[in-house]
Amino acid sequence: MQRHLIVQIFLPSFLKICTGADWCYQSQHTCATPCNGPEKWYHANKDCEGRAQSPINIVHRKTLPDERLTPFQFRKYQDSFRGLIKNNGHSVQVNVPHQPYVIGGDLETPYKVVQFHLHWGKNGGPGSEHTIDGEQYPMELHIVHMNEEYSKLEDALKDPIGVAVLGFFYEESLSANRKYDPVVRALQTIMTTGANTTLVSVSLEQLIPPQQNLTNYYRYKGSLTTPGCTESVIWTVFEKPIPLSRDQLRVFSDLQFKDGKPMVGTFRPVQPLNGRVVYRSGGVVVVASTAILMASFTMAMGLSQPN
Numbered sequence: 001m002q003r004h005l006i007v008q009i010f011l012p013s014f015l016k017i018c019t020g021a022d023w024c025y026q027s028q029h030t031c032a033t034p035c036n037g038p039e040k041w042y043h044a045n046k047d048c049e050g051r052a053q054s055p056i057n058i059v060h061r062k063t064l065p066d067e068r069l070t071p072f073q074f075r076k077y078q079d080s081f082r083g084l085i086k087n088n089g090h091s092v093q094v095n096v097p098h099q100p101y102v103i104g105g106d107l108e109t110p111y112k113v114v115q116f117h118l119h120w121g122k123n124g125g126p127g128s129e130h131t132i133d134g135e136q137y138p139m140e141l142h143i144v145h146m147n148e149e150y151s152k153l154e155d156a157l158k159d160p161i162g163v164a165v166l167g168f169f170y171e172e173s174l175s176a177n178r179k180y181d182p183v184v185r186a187l188q189t190i191m192t193t194g195a196n197t198t199l200v201s202v203s204l205e206q207l208i209p210p211q212q213n214l215t216n217y218y219r220y221k222g223s224l225t226t227p228g229c230t231e232s233v234i235w236t237v238f239e240k241p242i243p244l245s246r247d248q249l250r251v252f253s254d255l256q257f258k259d260g261k262p263m264v265g266t267f268r269p270v271q272p273l274n275g276r277v278v279y280r281s282g283g284v285v286v287v288a289s290t291a292i293l294m295a296s297f298t299m300a301m302g303l304s305q306p307n
């Protein structure tokens with residue numbers, strides 16, 4: 001009854017504020033510029049109030065090791081390409097035309113890259129979408145893949161495991177990461193919403209940590225982190241962050257939303273787990289315990305180093 005009453009009181013004013021408004025991030029929502037903030041994304045799409053939403057806070061001690069989470073194999077990630085980089089009003093997105101793909105990591109089929117985009121804070125402040133033990137990193141990269149059997153992302157999104165997103169955190173480093181120069185330079189020409197340019201030759205490999213540092217990751221089932229919030233994503237969140245200097249991180253805050261305001265705080269707040277389990281790769285644990293086993297075996301057999 002009480003709930004009914006509240007709805008009746010607030011609904012008319014709410015409708016006045018939000019009818020026809022686009023979705024937006026919390027950072028954009030002011031009385032002067034009405035838009036549907038994350039709490040109201042379900043108005044844009046009902047799926048946004050689903051029970052398997054992303055991002056989430058990952059509590060390391062509650063994750064379960066899973067030996068099926070083997071290292072990924074990154075195919076054609078080393079190939080250079082010239083992709084369209086665009087300020088789409090919510091983020092900066094790069095289309096990847098040559099379809100690199102990943103296999104392994106307990107994915108049933110190869111998943112090919114469609115695009116990548118980023119989420120960030122303000123001037124290098126907290127801005128990642130996923131958090132680890134409550135810690136928010138300055139930025140997060142999402143490389144969006146779809147099951148190889150699809151040719152359109154919209155078709156893959158209809159399949160509960162049609163999409164696989166690889167998420168990478170960034171951390172502030174003292175020196176600039178020169179491998180990011182092409183991206184950072186391109187940002188300066190796409191400040192306004194709708195602007196785009198062609199990225200000079202980059203490879204996905206140069207944008208992520210070396211493969212040997214990518215054996216530790218988390219895995220869970222979730223959703224897109226923007227409306228429609230479709231729950232069709234196999235999430236992989238890597239532990240090893242990508243280094244970028246403060247100045248490099250800051251350039252992202254020079255981009256502008258549609259209304260000309262600084263594009264900052266482009267992350268969705270973390271969502272309830274609702275009983276979902278987060279798994280973690282067991283790579284290092286296995287290697288470490290094997291090494292210990294070998295060492296104790298050698299010692300037990302009296303075969304340790306002479307002298």
Ligand SMILES: [Zn+2]
Pocket residue numbers: 117118119142225
């Ligand atoms: Zn994203």
